[in-house]
Amino acid sequence: MPKRSAGLLLWRRREGVVEVLLAHPGGPLFARRDDGAWSVPKGEYTDDEEPLAAARREFLEEIGTAAPDGEPFPLGEARQSSGKVNVVWALRGDLDVTEVHSNLFSxxxxxxxxxHQEFPEIDRAAWFDLETARRKIFASQLPFLDRLAEHAHDDR
Structure with a gap:
């Protein structure tokens, strides 16, 4: 059974342009990486945890604040090259991410x-328009941007 992660892709519309909130992994392995190294705020969950609840928990742990209220829209699943399966929901909302307070890992x-040293799970978060986000996000998560673009087009 592959490992599974759940996440929330927060999005907003600014002057007609769709923007998404992405997180940059913390720690030394990603310190000098930018393009292709950003992620939907997400994390692993177990079989006994409801995936959407896990996505909300992970958002809080990684961003440092609860996700905005609203009805999440399912964006489905996508598999990473490692075999891990990510399941993501889109959530329309806005959030100031100038100060992110992520949990730590060792x-x-x-x-x-x-x-052993401790590092934040994410070291920063930022809003990107979809074109820029396509360059920034891990390749395995590109399907979520494509699915969001379709959803956002219908949700004007």
């Missing part, structure tokens, strides 16, 4: 040093 750093 990893051995530098590699093979025997030292």
């Amino acid at each position: 990893m051995e750093w530098p590699p093979r040093s025997g030292r």
Whole structure:
């Protein structure tokens, strides 16, 4: 059974342009990466957790504030090259992300040093128009932007 992650893709319309909120992974592995290294705020969940509840929990843990109220629209699933399956919902809303307060994770750093350090799960979040977001997001998550574009076109 592959690992599964759930996430919320927050979106808004500014002067007719659809923008999405993406998160940049924290820690040393992504410190110098930008294009192709951003993500929908998401995280793993277990079989006994409802995926949408997990998506809301992960949004809170990674962004530092609860997702806005509203009715999420399912964007379906997409598989990463590792085999992990991501399930994502679109949620229309707005949020100031100038100060993100993410939870922390621990990893051995530098590699093979025997030292463990803590890093934020995400180090920043930002709003991007869909064209820019396509360049910024992990390739495995591109289907969610395509599906959102169709949904947002119908939801004017």
